[in-house]
Amino acid sequence: MGSLKIIDAGLFTSIQDAGRTGYRKYGIPYSGAADPKAYEEANRLVGNQAGSPVIEFTLQGGRIRFNSRAVIALTGADMSPVLNGSAVIMYGSFLVKEGDELKLQFAKRGCRTYLAIAGELKADKVFGSYSTFGKAGFGGYKGRNLKAGDELSWTETTKQFSELKTPVEEIPYYSSKLKLKLMKGPEWNWLSEEGGRQFLDQEFKVSSSSDRMGVRLEGTKVKALERQMISSPVIPGIIQLPGNGEPIILMNDGQTIGGYPRIAKVYDSELWRVGQVKPGDTIRFEMKEST
Amino acid sequence: MELQSLLLNNKSWHVRTLGEKAWLLEPEFDGEVLAEIHKLHALFEKHEIPEISETVPAYRSIAIIFKEELKDFGYVAELLEKQIKPSENVEVMSRVIEVPVCYDLGLDWEEVSSHTGLQKQKLIKAFESAEYPVAMMGFLPGFIFLDGLDASLSVPRRSSPRTKISSGSVGIGGSQTGIYSIESPGGWNIIGRTPHSFFDLQSEPPMKLNPGDRLQFKGISKDEFFKLSGESGDG
Numbered sequence: 001m002g003s004l005k006i007i008d009a010g011l012f013t014s015i016q017d018a019g020r021t022g023y024r025k026y027g028i029p030y031s032g033a034a035d036p037k038a039y040e041e042a043n044r045l046v047g048n049q050a051g052s053p054v055i056e057f058t059l060q061g062g063r064i065r066f067n068s069r070a071v072i073a074l075t076g077a078d079m080s081p082v083l084n085g086s087a088v089i090m091y092g093s094f095l096v097k098e099g100d101e102l103k104l105q106f107a108k109r110g111c112r113t114y115l116a117i118a119g120e121l122k123a124d125k126v127f128g129s130y131s132t133f134g135k136a137g138f139g140g141y142k143g144r145n146l147k148a149g150d151e152l153s154w155t156e157t158t159k160q161f162s163e164l165k166t167p168v169e170e171i172p173y174y175s176s177k178l179k180l181k182l183m184k185g186p187e188w189n190w191l192s193e194e195g196g197r198q199f200l201d202q203e204f205k206v207s208s209s210s211d212r213m214g215v216r217l218e219g220t221k222v223k224a225l226e227r228q229m230i231s232s233p234v235i236p237g238i239i240q241l242p243g244n245g246e247p248i249i250l251m252n253d254g255q256t257i258g259g260y261p262r263i264a265k266v267y268d269s270e271l272w273r274v275g276q277v278k279p280g281d282t283i284r285f286e287m288k289e290s291t
Numbered sequence: 292m293e294l295q296s297l298l299l300n301n302k303s304w305h306v307r308t309l310g311e312k313a314w315l316l317e318p319e320f321d322g323e324v325l326a327e328i329h330k331l332h333a334l335f336e337k338h339e340i341p342e343i344s345e346t347v348p349a350y351r352s353i354a355i356i357f358k359e360e361l362k363d364f365g366y367v368a369e370l371l372e373k374q375i376k377p378s379e380n381v382e383v384m385s386r387v388i389e390v391p392v393c394y395d396l397g398l399d400w401e402e403v404s405s406h407t408g409l410q411k412q413k414l415i416k417a418f419e420s421a422e423y424p425v426a427m428m429g430f431l432p433g434f435i436f437l438d439g440l441d442a443s444l445s446v447p448r449r450s451s452p453r454t455k456i457s458s459g460s461v462g463i464g465g466s467q468t469g470i471y472s473i474e475s476p477g478g479w480n481i482i483g484r485t486p487h488s489f490f491d492l493q494s495e496p497p498m499k500l501n502p503g504d505r506l507q508f509k510g511i512s513k514d515e516f517f518k519l520s521g522e523s524g525d526g
Contacts, residue, residue: 024347024356025332026490026498027429126492136432136473138492186307186315231427231436233347233354235310257349257429257436268311268360 002068002119003153006146010062010104012211015121015140015152017053020129024256030236031131031139032252034212034275035112037172038076042116045073045093045164047157053123053130055115055146059278061104064115066096067151071118071161077110077174077276091166093118110174111278118161119154133253135213176281177203178273180266181288185238187229187261195223199263200285204247208279212253214240215274217283221245224261234258237266237274249274297368299375300334302327306368311360312344314367317352325426325438326383328353329503333381338374342367348502349427350436384501387422390470392461392483392508393516399449399480403463406446415510417444418482422505423468433472433490433498437506440468452478459485459520461508472498486511486520 006013016039019032033039033056043052061079073093074081081088082103088094096102104113123130123140132140141150191199204217222245234240238250240260249266250258251274264285266274277283296319297304304316316331318324332348335355347354361367394400400411407414423437445466453476456462460471462479471477472490491497517524 022345023497024345024354025428025502026496027432027434028497127495127497133432135475183308183311186309230350231430232349232352233309233315233429235313235354235356237310255430256347257427262309265310 001153002066002070002117002156003151004067004070004117005065006062006148006150006152007065007101008062009145009147009150010057011060012058013062013146014056014132014134014144015053015123015130015146016056016132017130018051019131019252020127020139023127024233027256028127028136029133029253029256031129031133031212033112033114033131034252035076035114035272036275037272038112038276039114041091041166042073042075042114045075045091045166046071046116046118047093047159047162047164048116048118052116053121053140054117055152057104057113057115059111060106061113063104064102066098066100066102068098070096070154070156072096072102073116073164074104074113075116075166076113077107079104079107079113081105089165091171093161093164095161107278109176110276112275117154118159119156121152121154123152135253172272174276176278178277178281178283180270180273180283180285182239182264182266182285183289184287185262185264186232187224188263190225190227190261191241191263192223192225198222199247200287203282203284206277206279206281206283207246210277210279212251214251214254215249215277215283217247217249219246222247224263227261229259229261231257231259232262234262235265237268237271238262239264239266251275295364295368297371298377299371300327300331300379301377302331304331306364309354312358313354313356314361315352315354324351325424326503329383330381331375332502333383334375334379337381340370340374342370347427347429349429350438383503385424385503385505387505387507388500390485390487390506390508391511391515391519392485393511393513394483395513396484396516397461397482399482402449403446403480403482407444409443414444414482417441419508419510422507425500425502425504425506427502428498428500431473431475434475435470435472435489435500437468437470440466442466444468446480448478449480452476456481457484459487461485483510484516486516
């Protein structure tokens with residue numbers, strides 16, 4: 001059994017996996033890693049099965065002490081990882097020894113970093129997933145974000161360590177200026193012509209109140225018809241337009257039912273990018289209807 | 292994006308795109324819309340169509356979330372129309388469940404009274420005189436949206452939502468009524484609390500309710516509330 005201790009939990013650190021499905025009718029969101037691409041790659045690099053739980057760090061990672069030897073890999077945002085004072089690689093597996101300390105600093109680009117540990121990380125499996133859903137307090141580590149003093153453990157694999165690296169050309173670039181492809185949402189027609197232009201022609205700024213529920217956007221207010229909306233189903237990627245005219249892109253922990261017009265949806269294939277935006281980044285939208 | 296119509300269970304449903312893997316079905320008929328949505332949801336659950344990941348019923352629509360990206364409308368339309376046969380009998384759960392409520396733990400009686408012009412006792416009587424079908428669950432885990440609130444009991448949402456509402460709180464938000472199963476932020480007017488726990492992490496499924504079940508509220512005292520909930524009364 002391997003273990004580690006959180007010395008400094010950073011800004012927002014939780015255990016996540018591929019998320020839970022089948023419970024939206026009870027109001028339970030998918031949760032899961034906000035950047036599924038980086039998450040999957042982290043598990044692949046350490047030889048874990050797809051769907052294994054990992055640690056997700058946000059903006060600033062903090063410090064971890066390993067109480068035992070481990071094979072680990074870091075993917076996603078580059079938080080300038082340092083092991084016992086020396087820089088270590090992103091997107092490659094490496095060995096850590098008992099007593100080693102890993103430090104993750106502020107993300108240079110992107111927002112979220114994933115730490116996978118070879119073996120089976122111990123966590124609470126709730127409704128089929130290890131993902132933490134903090135709003136309702138279940139899954140992952142005691143249903144909450146990690147904090148200083150927490151100890152995590154895992155069952156070690158019997159596999160030999162073999163160094164794996166992501167080919168350089170496959171490592172994504174996390175731009176601070178995004179352009180996201182959209183399809184029209186069920187209430188797209190609630191936007192006036194002016195509102196539609198306001199929405200598609202401007203560069204929005206990502207608000208600091210963004211979280212795993214949704215990316216909140218700031219900018220020129222987008223005008224929509226003042227119509228009563230009845231609470232209706234939503235999914236991650238849906239862009240809601242509340243009365244204040246500032247769009248919200250729903251993410252993994254977003255609600256299952258929403259009462260604001262669903263004006264558009266970010267393509268699923270682009271959602272990993274949304275998982276990597278940080279406050280201050282800018283987003284432009286591009287309507288791209290398939291057919 | 293506008294698509295087409297589907298004939299499911301002898302009813303016509305308008306199909307719209309919610310996402311690459313998700314459709315929204317909206318009734319193209321009048322009448323017992325919510326009951327038909329619940330019936331269709333029950334049919335989807337009964338058939339466990341392998342291509343479908345899950346379905347989410349709501350007040351005026353039902354979301355069908357597929358496992359894979361949808362490429363061809365016709366293919367999926369045929370698949371669903373073949374599985375969901377016309378006038379197939381399905382039993383929609385419609386149990387009547389008595390829900391004890393302590394109205395003395397309500398937080399917003401003043402606002403509710405001043406808005407409706409009714410005194411607390413009259414309000415309680417009117418509130419308890421109806422059965423409330425479970426319309427849908429969500430936005431947060433276990434929040435129960437109920438149908439059937441009498442128009443005279445409608446009270447606008449609070450202008451500034453509370454950051455913390457206790458689990459079991461019964462509220463009125465506009466023309467809707469519902470129950471906060473878990474502690475959460477919220478903007479509805481709280482008229483009481485039930486010691487009943489509807490959401491259970493340890494059970495599968497986590498909710499003991501189904502869409503279509505009908506709730507009947509019955510007043511209890513504070514003493515009874517604390518005895519049933521196991522909470523201490525001093526908090």
